[in-house]
Amino acid sequence: MSNDILTGATNQFNFRELPHSRIILSEEVYTRLSGDINLCAFSGNKELEYGTILYGREIQPNVIYFDIPSSYDDYVPTKRVFDINMNEKSEISQMYKELINAINGKKYNCIAHVHTHPYIGGTCRYFSNQDLKMVETLQRDFQPKNGEKKYFFGGLLTVGPENTADSDEISFVFWDENNGWYKITNITACLNNEEIPFKRTGEKPQMRL
């Protein structure tokens, strides 16, 4: 599950919009993602990537509510890679074990792999082709054995050139086995029982409400 933003990228905003889609983030998820992008923007090393796994359910057709982020954070932030498989002792991480348990459990049918890209110019604001390949691999090869289908999403948080909140972006993609790639740009957060849309620059959601 490694990504490398230097091995080619695809502009996710050119994908078709998933019809009638919306992604709703719980307050806990919103807080975690805000923390991840701030780490990415302000850590001493601006080439490191951070992220988490989100767990949720489809509450209406193509409307996904992401309820909780990973309970664990024992991945190793690495230059231009967000890889949750190993902890710093090179053992299988709790974060990875939790993902496998969730795939085989019944509680969540939607799972998102979300990571940050630092601002390094070029195509850094797009999903790398390896990022996209990984979402495809999750969808194809990480299905539970009990036949209950899971849906995997890719999420990307990108820091803007000036490290100001109005230039940070959030985006989600979904890969459908029959129809290929979609984007979901209708993103909201649920705070105090109120659903608040993310601010936008044109069609691109900013990482702020």
Ligand SMILES: [Zn+2]
């Ligand atoms: Zn990436």
